[in-house]
Amino acid sequence: MKINNFLSIIALTSVLLGCHNNALPSNHQSNHISTKQTLSIDEQLSLLTQHTWQFEKGENLIDENLKLLDGTITLNFAKSEKRGEMHDPDYDLNYQYHFSVDAGCNHNSSIVGFDKTTNKVIKIKTMSFSTLVGCYPDHETTIQHFIKNDNISYQVDENQLLFRDDNNQTLFFKKKP
Numbered sequence: 001m002k003i004n005n006f007l008s009i010i011a012l013t014s015v016l017l018g019c020h021n022n023a024l025p026s027n028h029q030s031n032h033i034s035t036k037q038t039l040s041i042d043e044q045l046s047l048l049t050q051h052t053w054q055f056e057k058g059e060n061l062i063d064e065n066l067k068l069l070d071g072t073i074t075l076n077f078a079k080s081e082k083r084g085e086m087h088d089p090d091y092d093l094n095y096q097y098h099f100s101v102d103a104g105c106n107h108n109s110s111i112v113g114f115d116k117t118t119n120k121v122i123k124i125k126t127m128s129f130s131t132l133v134g135c136y137p138d139h140e141t142t143i144q145h146f147i148k149n150d151n152i153s154y155q156v157d158e159n160q161l162l163f164r165d166d167n168n169q170t171l172f173f174k175k176k177p
Contacts, residue, residue, distance in 0.1 A: 039156075039157070041114070041115070041116065041117065041118075041119070044119070044155075044156045044157075045077075045079070045095075045097070045114060045156075047156050047157065047158065048077045048097070048156050048161065049077045049078055049079055049097070051175045051176065052074050052075070052076050052175075052176040053074065053075040053076070053161045053173035053174065053175065053176060054071060054073070054074050054173060054174055054175075054176040055069055055070065055071055055072075055073035055074070055075075055143075055171065055172075055173055056071070056160075056172040056173055056174045057172050058169065058170065058171050058172070059168075059169075059170045059172070060167070060168045060169050060170060061169050062167060062169060063142075063146075063169060065137060065138075065142040066142060066146065066169060066171070068137040068139070068142075069139055069142065069143070069171070070103075070139070072103045072104045072139070073101065073102070073103040073139050073140075073143060074101070074102050074103075074176060075099070075100070075101055075143070075161075075173060076098075076099075076100045076102075077097045077098065077099055077112075078097060078098040079094075079097055079098075080093055080094075080096045080097060080098060080111065086110070086111050086126055087111055087126065088111070088113065088124035088125040088126055089125075090125070091113050091122070091124045091125075092116065095113055095114045095115070095116055095122070096111050096112070096113050096114075096124065096126075097111065097112055097113075097114065098110075098111060099111065099112040099144075099147070101139075101140040101143045101144050102140065103135075103139035103140050103143075105135035105138070105139070105140065106135050106138060106140040106141065107140065108140040108141060108143075108144050110126055110144060110148065111124065111126040112124075112126075112147060112148060113126075114154075118153075119153050119154050119155055120151070120152065120153050120154075121147060121148065121149075121152040121153070121154060121163070123148070123150060143171070146163065146165070146169075146171065147163050149165060150166075151165060151166045152164070152165055158175070159174060159175045160172065160173065160174055160175070161173040161174075161175075
């Protein structure tokens with residue numbers, strides 16, 4: 001009887017260890033920004049303007065142009081100080097930011113709007129400017145269209161910036177050294 005109990009305990013232990021070793025791996029080295037973020041929208045937007053952001057990677061990409069993005073792409077943001085002809089006259093100037101994209105070919109500039117209470121990009125009435133060089137692939141325009149598209153969310157911390165759409169396509173940028 002003692003031998004049967006001992007063998008049962010060994011068998012059960014083996015099964016449990018086998019299940020543990022076959023568990024799905026956890027992703028402890030994820031590039032996602034912590035969801036425990038306690039920064040206010042204004043603090044996040046301030047961080048956004050303090051750095052040049054370099055494209056790092058994309059995840060869950062289904063758009064063929066987004067799949068072509070590479071590390072040559074940089075983003076810069078600057079808080080709008082006074083309303084100009086590029087700004088939306090109907091949206092709060094404090095949440096309109098100059099936005100530029102450079103990938104070594106074109107240089108695109110525009111204004112992007114941010115929601116005052118959520119981590120969402122807001123569609124505003126604005127114009128865009130470009131050096132109009134015929135580039136292929138046109139990373140600058142691809143990034144600009146993605147970020148200024150409908151239903152884009154963002155997250156920013158000291159070292160990383162990400163933009164995500166409703167299809168969970170996510171673009172990661174890191175603080176440029």
